[in-house]
Structures are given as structure tokens and as C-alpha cells.
Amino acid sequence: MKIPQIEKLSKPLIEKVAIIGAGLGGLAVAVALRKLGYDVQVYEKAQDFRPVGGGLGLMPNGLNCLNAIEPEIVKNIRNSGCEVNTSILKNTQGETIRTNPATRYQDKYGQPLVTIWWWHLQQVLVSQLPDDVIHLNHRCIDFKQDDSGVEIYFDAAQKVNADLLIGADGINSAIREVLIADGKPRYLGSMSWRAVIQSNQDILKPGELGFVRGNKEFMYLLNVADGYISWLYRRLSSDCELSQNVDLVKSRVLYQLADWGESLRSLVEATPAEQILEGPICDRLPLNFWSQGRVALLGDAAHPMAPALGQGANSAFEDAYELALCFSEASSIQEALANYEQRRIPRTQLIQTRSALGEMRYYETDNEAAARQMQEQSQMSSEEFQNWLLNYKPYE
Ligand SMILES: Cc1cc2nc3c(=O)[nH]c(=O)nc-3n(C[C@H](O)[C@H](O)[C@H](O)COP(=O)(O)OP(=O)(O)OC[C@H]3O[C@@H](n4cnc5c(N)ncnc54)[C@H](O)[C@@H]3O)c2cc1C
Numbered sequence: 001m002k003i004p005q006i007e008k009l010s011k012p013l014i015e016k017v018a019i020i021g022a023g024l025g026g027l028a029v030a031v032a033l034r035k036l037g038y039d040v041q042v043y044e045k046a047q048d049f050r051p052v053g054g055g056l057g058l059m060p061n062g063l064n065c066l067n068a069i070e071p072e073i074v075k076n077i078r079n080s081g082c083e084v085n086t087s088i089l090k091n092t093q094g095e096t097i098r099t100n101p102a103t104r105y106q107d108k109y110g111q112p113l114v115t116i117w118w119w120h121l122q123q124v125l126v127s128q129l130p131d132d133v134i135h136l137n138h139r140c141i142d143f144k145q146d147d148s149g150v151e152i153y154f155d156a157a158q159k160v161n162a163d164l165l166i167g168a169d170g171i172n173s174a175i176r177e178v179l180i181a182d183g184k185p186r187y188l189g190s191m192s193w194r195a196v197i198q199s200n201q202d203i204l205k206p207g208e209l210g211f212v213r214g215n216k217e218f219m220y221l222l223n224v225a226d227g228y229i230s231w232l233y234r235r236l237s238s239d240c241e242l243s244q245n246v247d248l249v250k251s252r253v254l255y256q257l258a259d260w261g262e263s264l265r266s267l268v269e270a271t272p273a274e275q276i277l278e279g280p281i282c283d284r285l286p287l288n289f290w291s292q293g294r295v296a297l298l299g300d301a302a303h304p305m306a307p308a309l310g311q312g313a314n315s316a317f318e319d320a321y322e323l324a325l326c327f328s329e330a331s332s333i334q335e336a337l338a339n340y341e342q343r344r345i346p347r348t349q350l351i352q353t354r355s356a357l358g359e360m361r362y363y364e365t366d367n368e369a370a371a372r373q374m375q376e377q378s379q380m381s382s383e384e385f386q387n388w389l390l391n392y393k394p395y396e
Contacts, residue, residue: 003068006324012037013327013336018152018162019043020140020175024118025299025316026168027125030133032069032324041162042129043154045139045169049126053118054194054277055222055230057084057209060109061392062314065321067111074111076124081116082223085207092214093261094203102209109390115209117196117224121313140174143295150294164333165295166323168316171282173301179292185282187240188306188359193253193278194232195271196224203263204229212264216363217256219264231267233257236363240280246273281306283356286349291337298323303348308358309389311351318392319344354385 017033019026022044030040058077067074089098106112126134135157142153143165150165167175171185203221204210210221217235224230235256243249250273257265268276283306290297299316323340330336380388 003064003321004325006032006035006069006321006328009036009328013330014163014333015039016162017041017164017166018150018160019166019168020152021167021169021173021299021301022046022049022122022126022134022136023168023170023299023316024121024125024313025301025320026166027122027129028066028069028073028317028320029166029168029298029323031073031125031128032320033327034129034133035070036324036328038327040133041160042134043138043140043152043160044134044136047137049119049122049136051117051119051196052277053122054196054232055115055220055224056118056121056313057222057310058114058116058121059310059314060105060111060113060390062311062317063111063114064109064392065317068321069317069324070128073124073128076127077114077116077121078112080120080124080225081114082225083207084113084115084209084223087209087211090210090212090264092212092259092264094212094263095261105390108387113209115222115224115230117228117230119196120224140169142178143175145293145295163294166298167295167301168298169301171284171300171304173297175295176297176301179295179297180287182284182287185284185304188281188283188356189236189238190234190281190359190363191237191240191278192232192234192281192307193249193276194230195268195276196228196230197267197271197275198227199229199267199270200227201263201266203267212260214260218362221267229267231271233268234281234362242278242280246276249273249276249278252278281359283352286345286352288345290341290345294333296323296337296340302344303352305348305352305355306359307355308362309351309355311355311389315348315351318347351389 017038017040019042022042030042033040084102087100139155144151153159212219220232222230284304290302298319326336326340
């Protein structure tokens with residue numbers, strides 16, 4: 001069954017929507033709500049759009065939702081990213097141990113697995129919006145709401161008014177801080193380093209996705225089109241201290257890879273130090289509500305999750321689609337947001353929990369123990385869970 005498309009409404013429920021954050025979730029919901037006919041404005045703290053981020057994997061559940069928002073988005077993603085047809089497991093010397101076909105995604109779930117540079121994906125979404133909809137250099141610091149609307153405040157710009165405020169401002173969301181005030185994210189015990197580089201080495205062939213398993217450490221290798229490769233290195237670490245400067249970041253990674261093979265080390269050696277992003281892996285515990293009055297959370301602001309299942313962006317696209325659908329069906333803001341929470345919270349709670357457990361599994365020596373633990377937690381086998389996750393149908 002195909003999920004329903006987002007279509008223009010004859011009479012939108014409200015007029016003005018303010019979205020905080022021009023990340024993946026904020027941009028996707030902006031496109032969806034504009035298609036319904038709402039006046040949408042997006043406020044982003046960054047001063048410009050730059051080639052940042054690493055590579056990420058887009059999965060059928062996220063792509064199907066984007067397709068229902070606007071089919072051209074998925075067409076452009078398929079042109080800007082790489083379809084994965086084989087996943088390969090390597091050892092730390094760079095030798096291939098096993099290969100698995102990844103083509104069944106398209107057959108089973110209606111969309112392929114696509115790897116893409118975060119920045120290219122952001123550009124695909126930005127290109128769906130008129131220039132005057134996105135307001136850069138707008139860091140939101142607070143909001144106040146009453147029965148008639150929301151007033152939104154910025155650190156260096158005039159306040160704005162809206163009928164609805166969507167906090168799509170990521171894991172350290174300012175909107176969540178005002179709405180819920182649940183403190184800082186939870187550190188999950190491992191650090192991450194990632195970058196995108198131009199590579200003419202044949203460590204990864206077109207259509208391949210690489211996973212290198214080490215001892216309490218691993219690396220993903222993603223093709224992100226146009227001859228660029230994204231490497232992502234992760235390692236268990238009891239503390240989450242950041243390096244003092246970019247040169248120390250790079251030497252830290254190279255030191256940790258000291259006994260890895262040259263083909264893998266050379267990817268890091270070839271990466272300019274200032275392009276390596278270092279950060280702790282964090283999430284937050286699931287919430288029981290994401291909205292109050294005229295304010296709602298979306299994406300990482302609502303349900304930040306460990307990256308183990310690669311669902312951060314994909315579940316944000318589900319949110320964007322569902323929120324728009326709720327606003328096309330309900331007769332009041334309260335009804336729309338209550339439906340949004342009811343449809344999204346149980347599903348994302350399970351994804352958050354499984355993602356946190358999946359994080360432990362990366363470093364487990366006994367994979368079966370971790371798999372059993374997962375099964376006990378959710379009463380679903382790995383295959384059942386994958387079908388439930390990737391074969392997402394909002395109405396079921
Ligand atoms: C620069 C960047 C690079 C990333 N790279 C990767 C990657 O390589 N791989 C991966 O798997 N995930 C990456 N992520 C995370 C991934 O995008 C999210 O997990 C997922 O897509 C959910 O998106 P989101 O829109 O909820 O949050 P995010 O994508 O984090 O977007 C939040 C947006 O809100 C803006 N913002 C934050 N606070 C404020 C404020 N107070 N006022 C105004 N704007 C604000 C941020 O600048 C950002 O643009 C990256 C996120 C960012 C911001």
C-alpha cells in the first residue's frame with residue numbers, strides 16, 4: 001500500500017507556522033506544510049549553509065515519507081547520493097571478510113538504501129523552498145504563548161509571531177529546554193569522528209557500503225557520490241572530552257588507528273584536520289509528550305537517538321510527514337498535535353530504545369547475548385523489527 005500524498009488544503013487550519021532549525025527535519029516539515037498551504041517561516045542559527053556533516057544512510061521508511069511529501073525530493077536524492085547494492089565487512093587491515101547483497105530493500109520496502117552527504121541532502125531540501133522562507137543567523141532563545149498565538153525571541157533579531165511553533169532544533173533544542181527542561185543529553189559511552197573526503201582509492205567500489213570491525217572500535221565507509229567517501233570512526237571511551245584543537249583531533253584518530261592497515265589509515269591521513277568532526281554519541285530518554293498548546297517538537301529535538309540503526313534523519317522525515325498529515329485532517333491545533341503525539345511517540349520510543357541497545361551490540365563480543373536482550377526488550381525478532389521499521393505505514 002502506498003502512503004497518501006500531501007495535497008493542498010482548501011481551508012488551512014491556521015495561517016502562520018514558525019519552524020526553529022533548518023536541519024533535515026525542519027526543512028522537510030517546512031516543505032510539507034507549505035504544500036498544504038500554510039505560511040511557513042524557518043529560523044536557523046547558522047550564518048550560512050556550508051559543506052558540513054558526514055555521510056548518512058537513507059532508508060525506505062524515510063524515503064517513502066519524503067516521497068509522499070514531494071516526489072521530486074526523492075528523485076533529487078537518488079541523483080545526489082549513491083544506491084547501495086552490497087555491504088562489505090572488512091578487518092582492520094582493510095581486507096574483505098564477507099559481502100552481502102543489499103538490493104532486497106527496493107524489492108521488500110519499495111525504496112533502496114541510499115548513502116548521501118548530509119550537506120547535499122540539506123541542499124536538496126533547501127532547493128524546495130523559496131529563498132525568503134529561510135532566515136539564517138536567527139538563534140532562538142525563548143518563546144511565550146497564549147490562546148491567541150506564540151511570540152518567538154532570538155538573540156540578535158526581532159521577535160516574531162506565529163500560530164504554531166515547531167522546535168526542530170536538534171538534540172540540544174532550545175525549544176525543548178523551555179517546554180520540558182530535562183537537562184543535557186545522555187552520553188552513551190562512545191566517541192565519534194567523521195569526515196567526507198575526495199578519494200580515488202579503490203577501498204570502496206561504487207554501490208558498496210563498508211563496515212570495519214575492530215576491538216571496541218569500528219569504522220563505516222560510505223560512498224556519497226561524485227568521488228567522495230565518508231568515513232566514520234567510533235570507539236568506546238569512558239569520558240567524552242573533546243580535543244583542544246583540530247590538529248589534536250586528527251592525531252588522536254591516527255593514534256587510535258595505529259595498528260590498522262595503510263588503506264584505512266590513509267583515508268584519515270588524507271583528510272584535512274579542520275574537516276574532521278569529533279563528538280560524543282548521545283541520546284535522551286523517551287518522552288511521553290512532545291507538545292504544549294501551540295508548540296511541538298520534531299526530529300532530534302523530540303526523540304534524539306543513538307545512531308546504531310541509522311534512524312535519526314529517517315524518523316525525522318516520518319515526523320514531518322505525520323505532522324503535516326495531522327494538520328490536514330484535524331479541526332483544531334490541539335486535535336492535530338494530540339494525533340501527532342499519539343501516532344509518533346510509541347513508534348519513536350521503540351526506535352530510541354532499540355537504537356540504544358544496538359549501540360551496546362556494536363561493542364559486544366557475544367552478539368547473541370545482545371540480540372537476545374533486544375528481543376526480550378521489544379518482543380520482536382531482528383527480522384520482525386526490521387520489517388516493522390522499514391515498511392512503515394502511518395495508518396496501521
Ligand atoms: C551540521 C550537522 C551535521 C550533521 N551530520 C550528520 C551526519 O553526518 N550523519 C548523521 O547521521 N547525522 C548528522 N546530523 C544529525 C542528523 O541531521 C539528525 O540526527 C537528524 O537528521 C534529525 O534532524 P533534525 O532536523 O531533528 O536535527 P538537526 O539535523 O540536528 O538540525 C537542527 C538544526 O537546528 C539548528 N538550531 C539548533 N539550535 C537552534 C536555535 N536555538 N535556533 C535556531 N536554530 C537552531 C541547527 O543549526 C540545525 O540546523 C547532523 C546534524 C547537523 C546539524
